[in-house]
Amino acid sequence: MQLAVLKETKDYEKRVALTPDIVKQLLKKGFKVQVEAGAGQNSSISDQEYENAGATIAKDAAAAAKADVVLKVNAFTEEEVVKMNEGAVAISFMYAYTIPSVLEAMNKKKISSFSMDAVPRISRAQKMDALSSQANLAGYKTVLLGANALGKIFPLMMTAAGTITPSKVLIFGAGVAGLQAIATAKRLGAIVEVTDVRPETKEQVESLGGRFLTVEGAEGVTVEGGYAKEVSADFLQKQKELIQEKIKDADLVITTALVIGKKAPVLITEEMVKSMKTGSVIVDMAVESGGNCEVSEIHQTVVKHGVTVIGEANLPSLLPVNASQLYATNISTLLYHLATPEGFKWEMDEEITKGSLITHGGETVHEFTLGILAKS
Missing domain, CATH: 3.40.50.720 (NAD(P)-binding Rossmann-like Domain)
Known part of the structure; x- marks a missing residue:
């Protein structure tokens, strides 16, 4: 399974979704990782450090986004969704009820998305709890x-x-x-x-x-x-x-x-x-x-x-080194729970999967998000 890390484009954002130490762990487990050039620069991580960890460097977002799983800190934009493979998986903080047009774009491409802010705050998901770490x-x-x-x-x-x-x-x-x-x-x-x-x-x-x-x-x-x-x-x-x-x-x-x-x-x-x-x-x-x-x-x-x-x-972004370290652990732990290097488990009734899955199979499936969007 190919993972990709995109460079953050949101103003005032300095974090990155994966750090070199977590890249090494992912590679040992059998995943492949590619990182958009310059993605870690604002977190004091050079492209060379990612390469030393075993990742490949993609020249731009269009090249990086061609992966099985695309990772970010902030919500994906419609432009980024267009660059992604049909049927890919996207994981980031989404606050999905605030981005209905992005959800629509994901559904058109049958992209499955998981939102880090929607991970249930239960004891067995503590290591995935990016809201708390940040x-x-x-x-x-x-x-x-x-x-x-x-x-x-x-x-x-x-x-x-x-x-x-x-x-x-x-x-x-x-x-x-x-x-x-x-x-x-x-x-x-x-x-x-x-x-x-x-x-x-x-x-x-x-x-x-x-x-x-x-x-x-x-x-x-x-x-x-x-x-x-x-x-x-x-x-x-x-x-x-x-x-x-x-x-x-x-x-x-x-x-x-x-x-x-x-x-x-x-x-x-x-x-x-x-x-x-x-x-x-x-x-x-x-x-x-x-x-x-x-x-x-x-x-x-x-x-x-x-x-x-x-x-x-964006207070966590003022501490990008530590914030990226913790977020990388959160997002990789969620990934280990959801998938193996061969593919996703898609245990649809499992609590963490059900709680964090936003779009799947061309539809928005997250109950809370659907409820908020219905009222707006």
Whole structure:
């Protein structure tokens, strides 16, 4: 079976789908690998390193895409689908409900596609969980970005010239990214407070040294796949009231709140930004999904009402070496589960296959994606 790695074309993207160490492992198992020229350049991986690992280098995307399985980090474009063989397999982060035209193009060519963001978050799929591996790095990086933009240090410091009080960090969301942000901010010495719509995260937050802010009515929140599926307007109002009190004292605010298949909820209004201390910082990790902060701007760092608002939409890509290493492990582990070097198993009722398969046999088969597209 021939695998191909395409060079990422999305703006601000520096990751690559496979790294040389994973290429070596794939070759030992009997797969063949070709890599588009320059695919690893932004992750500090040269074409020579891929060749040394045993891969062949394809001169361009058209040449690379002629393979049995085509791998990427970001969703495929219609132009890339056109270059692929009919009946090929495509694997990447797809967020398939956002790209109906690409799904249509895949179905015309009977391309089977698996989406890394749709891999079920179950114990036996942990090593395939690219959402978690990338969010972990994002949570770490977001604290460093915030600390760098803040005009004060994080820890308590007692000096001959006086005592410096620790910074206060307020984090929205205790998922993988939020938990890593808590751990990182605590290691740097900050006081950390956390709010999350899922009450079951309280124990995790406190185990990392954070203070969990409880919102009345949280027990009624529906959770699916680690995300809040549905949050009532009454709950959001109560959450905003709590935030309004806490945000005034925060030095750094980090927002991570996402609702799968929907626009990210606005948790920080412009009025709240106005109430914050001059010189404080907001990092909006949900900016690509519409943003949790009303004044954040995608791919931009702006100052609004004396507050620095960071809208970096691709935080894992700021750590491309580690992000690519982890993603390559995630995607290769999924591939080992789905296929052998002789071909795919196509165990259609198996949980991981069923959960991550988006298109197959000329049809979109993913139930969640079909449900979202039917509503749009």
